[in-house]
Amino acid sequence: MTSPQIEIQLIAAVVAIACAIPGVFLVLRKMALISDAISHSILPGIVLGFFITHDLNSPLLIVLAAITGVITVILVEAIQRTGLVKEDTAIGLVFPALFSIGVILIAKNANDVHLDVDAVLLGELAFAPFDRLLMGGVDMGPKSLWIMGSILLIIIALLLLFYKELKVSTFDIGLSSALGISPMIMHYGLMSVSSVTVVGAFDAVGAILVVALMIAPAATAYLLTSDLKKMLLLSVFFAIFSAIAGYWMANILDASISGSMTTMLGIVFLLVYLFAPQKGLIAVLYRQQQQRTEVSLLTFLLHLNNHSETEERHINHLQEHINWQKVRSKTVLNLALKNNMIEIDENIVSLTEKGKEFTDLALEYIITNKDEKIEPMKDDFFLFRG
Amino acid sequence: MFSLGFINIPVLAGKYMKNKKIAIQVDDLTVAYNYKPVLWDIDLHVPEGVLMAIVGPNGAGKSTLIKAILGILDPIAGSVCIYGKPYEKQRKLVAYVPQKGSVDWDFPTTALDVVMMGTYGQLGWIKRPGVKEKKASLEALEKVGMLAFKNRQISQLSGGQQQRVFLARALVQNAAIYFMDEPFQGVDATTEIAIINILKELRKAGKTVVVVHHDLQTVPEYFDWVTFLNVKKIATGPVKEIFNDDNLTKTYGINYKVAVNK
Numbered sequence: 001m002t003s004p005q006i007e008i009q010l011i012a013a014v015v016a017i018a019c020a021i022p023g024v025f026l027v028l029r030k031m032a033l034i035s036d037a038i039s040h041s042i043l044p045g046i047v048l049g050f051f052i053t054h055d056l057n058s059p060l061l062i063v064l065a066a067i068t069g070v071i072t073v074i075l076v077e078a079i080q081r082t083g084l085v086k087e088d089t090a091i092g093l094v095f096p097a098l099f100s101i102g103v104i105l106i107a108k109n110a111n112d113v114h115l116d117v118d119a120v121l122l123g124e125l126a127f128a129p130f131d132r133l134l135m136g137g138v139d140m141g142p143k144s145l146w147i148m149g150s151i152l153l154i155i156i157a158l159l160l161l162f163y164k165e166l167k168v169s170t171f172d173i174g175l176s177s178a179l180g181i182s183p184m185i186m187h188y189g190l191m192s193v194s195s196v197t198v199v200g201a202f203d204a205v206g207a208i209l210v211v212a213l214m215i216a217p218a219a220t221a222y223l224l225t226s227d228l229k230k231m232l233l234l235s236v237f238f239a240i241f242s243a244i245a246g247y248w249m250a251n252i253l254d255a256s257i258s259g260s261m262t263t264m265l266g267i268v269f270l271l272v273y274l275f276a277p278q279k280g281l282i283a284v285l286y287r288q289q290q291q292r293t294e295v296s297l298l299t300f301l302l303h304l305n306n307h308s309e310t311e312e313r314h315i316n317h318l319q320e321h322i323n324w325q326k327v328r329s330k331t332v333l334n335l336a337l338k339n340n341m342i343e344i345d346e347n348i349v350s351l352t353e354k355g356k357e358f359t360d361l362a363l364e365y366i367i368t369n370k371d372e373k374i375e376p377m378k379d380d381f382f383l384f385r386g
Numbered sequence: 387m388f389s390l391g392f393i394n395i396p397v398l399a400g401k402y403m404k405n406k407k408i409a410i411q412v413d414d415l416t417v418a419y420n421y422k423p424v425l426w427d428i429d430l431h432v433p434e435g436v437l438m439a440i441v442g443p444n445g446a447g448k449s450t451l452i453k454a455i456l457g458i459l460d461p462i463a464g465s466v467c468i469y470g471k472p473y474e475k476q477r478k479l480v481a482y483v484p485q486k487g488s489v490d491w492d493f494p495t496t497a498l499d500v501v502m503m504g505t506y507g508q509l510g511w512i513k514r515p516g517v518k519e520k521k522a523s524l525e526a527l528e529k530v531g532m533l534a535f536k537n538r539q540i541s542q543l544s545g546g547q548q549q550r551v552f553l554a555r556a557l558v559q560n561a562a563i564y565f566m567d568e569p570f571q572g573v574d575a576t577t578e579i580a581i582i583n584i585l586k587e588l589r590k591a592g593k594t595v596v597v598v599h600h601d602l603q604t605v606p607e608y609f610d611w612v613t614f615l616n617v618k619k620i621a622t623g624p625v626k627e628i629f630n631d632d633n634l635t636k637t638y639g640i641n642y643k644v645a646v647n648k
Contacts, residue, residue, distance in 0.1 A: 028493060083420055161512050168503045171493045174484035175555075178456040179507035180477045226494045226539035 004129040009247050011128050011145050012261060015201045016213055016239035018152040021159055022194045023214035024235050027222060028170050029190075033088060034073065035214045037095035038191070039198045039207045041072040043102025046199065051109065062147075062199045069195025070188060072098060099207075123206030125247075125257040144203055151200045155193060159232075166190070167228060205258040213239065216265035223276040238268055296332045301341060301359045304351050315347045406433040407469065409563055409594040410455065415464030417447070417454045424450050426618045428464070432596065434562075436611035437589040439599040439625075443638055446616040448598040449485065452565045456482055468563065477507055481559035483552045483566040491541045497551045498536040501526055504558035519558075526554040531580060546577035553581055563594045570601065582608050605629055 026035050045068030049061030072094055079090040133140040140146070159166070169176040169186040176183045194214070201210045221234035246261030253260065274281050307313060319329050333349075336342045341355030351359065412430040416423055425447040432438055440448045453459040455466050457473050468476035481504070504526070505519040527533045530550040535543060543551065549569055556564055564585075570578050585595050589610075599605065605612060605625060612629050614620035614637040621633045 028490075030490075081420075164506055164509070164514060165511065167495070168506050171495065171500070172484060172489045172503065174453070174456075174458055174488055175482060175503060177458045178477070178480065178482040180474070181506060181511070222494065226541070227496070228494050228499075231494050 005247075005251075007129045007142050007145065008125055008257065009244055011142060011148060011204060012125055012243035012247055012257065013240045014145065014148045014152050015204045016217070016243040016261070017236050018148055018155055018197050019201055019210060019213035020217040020235040020239035021155050021232065022190060022197055023216075023218040024221070024228075024232050025166055025170055025190055026194065027215060027218040028228075032211075032215045032219075033091050034076070034191070035194060035198070036211045037072050037076065037091045038069040038195050039202070039210045041095040041098035041102075042066070042068045042195060042199055042202070043099050043207065044068055044105060045102075046202065047102050047105040047109075051105075062196060065199040065202075066192055066195040068098065069198065070191055073188070073191045122209065122256060123202065123204050123258050125204050128204060144200075148200050148204070151197055155197065158189075158193060162186070162189070205261070209258045209262045212262040212265050216262075216269050217242070220265075220269045220272045223272050223279045226278075238265070242268060293331060293335060296328060297335055297341075298359075298362055300332050300336060301351065301355055302363070304342065304349060305356070305359045305363075310348050313349045315344060315349055406435065408432070408467075409434040409469060410596070411467040411470070412451075412455060413465050413467075415451075415454060415461050415466065417450050417459055417461045423462075424617065425454065425461075428615075428619050430613060430619060430622055432594060432611070432613075432622075434594050435589060435592050437585055437595045437597070437609050438611035438613060439597050439605050439609040440613045440615055441599055441602060441605065441637065442615035442620075446637075448615055449567050451615065452482075452567055452596065452598060456480065456565060479562040481556040481561035481564045483556045483564070483569055485567045486545065486549055486552060486571060488567075491543075491548060493540065495540060496537050497532060497540060497543065497547075498523055498527065500540060500551050501554045501558055504555040507559060522558050522560075523554070526558040527551075529557060530554045530584065546573040549573050549577060549581065553584060557584070561593070564588060564596065566595070566597045568598050568600060570599070602634070 023035070026032055042065040045065035046061055049058060049064040052064075053060050055061070075094045076087070076090045079085060079093060080087050085093070128144045129142045131143045133143045133146050165176075165181050165186055168179070169181055169183040173183045176186070197214075198210050201213065205213060217235040217238040218231070220238050221231045224234055225231050242261055242264040246264040247257055249255075249264060250257040250260035272280065275283075277283055304313060311317065315333075319325075333342075336355065337344070339354070340352055341358060342349050343352050408431050410430065410432040412428055415425060415428040415430075417425040424445075428451065430451075440451065442448050450459060454461050455468075455473065457466075466473055468479060473480070498520075501523040502515050502519055505515050505522065509515060509519070524533065524536065527536055530553050532547060532550045532554060535547060535551075540548065540551065549572075553566075553569065556566070566585075569581055573581070585597070585608075588595050597609070599609070606629055609625055611623070612625045613622040614628075614633050616637050620637045621628045
């Protein structure tokens with residue numbers, strides 16, 4: 001690896017982590033779309049800052065853009081509060097308006113400078129190592145690494161300081177407010193941090209793809225864990241993985257780095273969506289299949305429980321009595337046998353002690369809907385897990 | 387004459403009010419959503435140590451009243467005092483159980499973690515919960531019979547269990563006043579009894595408990611104090627004295643019997 005290659009991967013990873021952390025809270029607050037709105041509507045802020053400083057990496061530009069981001073959120077909420085339109089409509093109204101102002105400003109005034117619509121939309125990581133930070137003539141490394149690194153450090157510091165506040169205000173606004181942890185402060189704090197992050201990441205990945213960096217790692221992690229801390233760690237892991245893997249994918253395909261990173265994020269999400277052990281598509285389908293079988297089993301056991309007469313319990317007549325397909329009857333019969341819930345004596349099926357006990361418990365659960373009694377059964381049966 | 391009048395004052399105020407401090411005092415409270423008032427000019431004095439139901443039809447402003455008392459909503463007029471001071475200064479004296487439906491139960495967290503959130507108010511900003519807070523939370527979970535579920539992800543709990551976790555979270559706040567927004571909504575009979583027993587214990591310990599309640603039939607059995615609310619305050623006082631046809635009709639209109647028998 002050459003040193004620019006290492007630098008690009010480092011920048012990509014830092015950008016991805018910085019986006020992933022606020023992304024977790026945006027996803028949990030069901031505000032993924034807001035990040036889309038912010039990433040577009042900060043454009044006029046960036047352009048204005050650029051006109052003033054003529055430097056895409058100036059701190060003033062970040063501040064102005066972050067302010068535009070917060071203004072976006074305020075506008076969206078103001079339109080929403082009128083009660084005339086819903087939140088998604090409000091977002092759809094605000095950000096194209098602000099974005100288009102930015103586009104017009106660029107087209108009118110910055111045609112021949114280093115700020116064009118393409119770079120704004122997609123960013124260009126490959127050029128990042130060329131813009132160096134020089135201190136007293138000494139090369140300190142790429143400027144964007146310093147900027148994004150500082151933003152990341154601020155994000156991590158804020159997360160560590162306000163983890164508890166972020167958690168409670170995200171989970172329960174009412175309680176948070178009653179406890180004196182102002183949800184309003186947390187909300188605008190998160191919006192400001194998101195805006196700053198988006199501005200910082202803008203240069204590297206552009207307005208469209210930054211949304212993917214914020215949302216995809218969090219959405220992927222959400223499918224894998226039910227613990228907020230683990231969700232944050234997993235998001236960071238997916239962010240780093242996609243950044244590095246995306247870079248090499250771009251390298252091999254000779255394609256856009258930001259495009260490859262986002263594709264990587266998409267692939268990772270798809271894989272997790274399919275194969276996640278609890279919430280994954282395959283696990284869910286398997287569980288539904290199991291539940292169907294278990295319901296059949298229960299129906300079958302209840303039938304045996306309800307009928308003492310032998311003709312109702314003859315192995316060959318079960319099908320007509322419960323009205324099932326042959327295959328299904330066989331599966332259920334085998335399942336019950338395997339679990340020692342029934343015994344077959346001269347083709348007459350009867351419940352064993354275990355089968356009776358199980359049926360009684362299940363019946364009680366169905367009638368009372370009380371969880372305590374069936375707690376030990378939850379490990380063996382999907383049916384009883386909520 | 388003067389001394390006689392002085393002695394008689396507590397009697398006149400009703401035997402329940404005798405020597406009792408006012409825990410919650412609401413004066414001229416008006417709350418509006420989009421300039422449409424949902425609570426009109428509410429005056430409410432709740433004495434310390436009562437278990438009070440707030441009853442009224444849908445849209446009567448029951449939840450709104452609680453939220454306005456707790457400063458979650460800004461009233462357009464009026465004031466609220468908790469033991470004689472504004473709520474902001476008395477936060478630590480107050481615990482709140484929002485409606486179960488107001489939060490996302492798919493949130494990645496455990497039962498114990500949710501209960502720990504009750505300690506955040508006492509901790510204040512930035513400080514993290516430690517061993518002491520964890521111990522208190524575990525005790526609260528035990529009190530509501532949910533200790534066995536402490537590490538269960540909250541979406542894996544039944545409706546009644548979720549409500550118990552919420553109650554444990556309020557208990558851990560160790561407050562003087564408890565506000566509960568429909569704690570019996572969507573819970574089974576066992577949980578309902580478990581919850582009301584804990585609420586009665588709280589009252590016995592001298593706490594004040596305010597509950598938004600829907601089931602009129604259980605009001606006399608569960609509560610000793612009641613407030614009838616329908617945008618305006620209809621009546622407030624001891625259940626024995628004011629829980630009658632007259633007030634029910636005023637609150638629910640002529641169809642209140644339907645509400646009772648639902």
